[in-house]
Amino acid sequence: MTVADTKFFAQGNVYLPHIAVIEKIVEETPGVRTYHFNFKDEKLRKEFTFQSGQFAQYSVLGTGEATFCISSSPTRRDHLEFAVQRVGKVTNALNRLGVGAEIGFRGPYGNSFPIDFLKGKNLVFIGGGIGLAPLRSLIWNVIDNRDKYKKIDIFYGARTPTDLCFKYDLEAWDKDKTVNMVTTVDRGDDSWKGKVGLVPKILEEVAPSAKETVAIVCGPPIMIRFTFPALEKLGFKPEQTLTTLEKRMKCGIGKCGRCNIGNLYVCRDGPVFSYAQIKDFVSSEY
Ligand SMILES: Cc1cc2nc3c(=O)[nH]c(=O)nc-3n(C[C@H](O)[C@H](O)[C@H](O)COP(=O)(O)OP(=O)(O)OC[C@H]3O[C@@H](n4cnc5c(N)ncnc54)[C@H](O)[C@@H]3O)c2cc1C
Ligand code: FES
Known part of the structure; x- marks a missing residue:
């Protein structure tokens, strides 16, 4: 699946985040939390689809956006999940939110596991x-x-x-x-x-x-x-x-040129790659 194939793209402005509500927080380790969430909009909650391996841009209102994969399975539709390691501005702001807080979500982006x-x-x-x-x-x-x-x-x-x-x-x-x-x-x-x-x-x-x-x-x-x-x-x-692969991102949709590895954009061509595709870049970048 490519970015352009995703259902989400048909739903208007690709930069516009949807409002999601945190329903549960799981403390995984001292620096990692999993967030369970659902969209506020009932129609989107029912119709939203994604594939394993895809990511999204999540925002803490008033702070900024960060990239996290969707860590739950598309086979389990009750809610969505993402897991966050606390490292900087957005991840620390997320850490201050509790159950019931609203976050922004745009995606799903990227390809998926084949x-x-x-x-x-x-x-x-x-x-x-x-x-x-x-x-x-x-x-x-x-x-x-x-x-x-x-x-x-x-x-x-x-x-x-x-x-x-x-x-x-x-x-x-x-x-x-x-x-x-x-x-x-x-x-x-x-x-x-x-x-x-x-x-x-x-x-x-x-x-x-x-x-x-x-x-x-x-x-x-x-x-x-x-x-x-x-x-x-x-x-x-x-x-x-x-x-x-993870590479610092901004647009998430192949427009800003921020996330390249060699001649590939992680957001558009990935984030899922075969080792054959990235072998030449791995020793210098990883
Ligand atoms: C496709 C993809 C999926 C990801 N999935 C997850 C996930 O599921 N869970 C998770 O915890 N994180 C994930 N990440 C990494 C996550 O996006 C960054 O850790 C996040 O942007 C940090 O945001 P921040 O504002 O808290 O950190 P910032 O304040 O922006 O940065 C804190 C520090 O981390 C460095 N940094 C930030 N992002 C990256 C990066 N991508 N690569 C290298 N250094 C970086 C900065 O240079 C700085 O030193 C993913 C990244 C990508 C590209
Ligand atoms: S994040 Fe903008 S091109 Fe990949």
């Missing part, structure tokens, strides 16, 4: 820290259509047990007998019973087969930089590896 390409294949999800946010949209999407996919492996890591985001999801996937969930931390504590070690190292130890498999990677740049070579060692070709 569902048709993934169908019938084994999937290996590899996430680090808040990088699980876009992956969890796709993971729930896949689990809700479980018969359309083969084996599912999920590798997820964070610095410490406290830094693990979406613990309720990790627990659910761990219990799901159709999913192989591997959680790791860089540094454990007395209560930690899972694996200890960096994600790329644990991935190489478990060594999922590359045959008829697609790997989907999202996490901090340092994790991405070491995960791509680990996947190549396991036999994954660059076309078999997908990732979703």
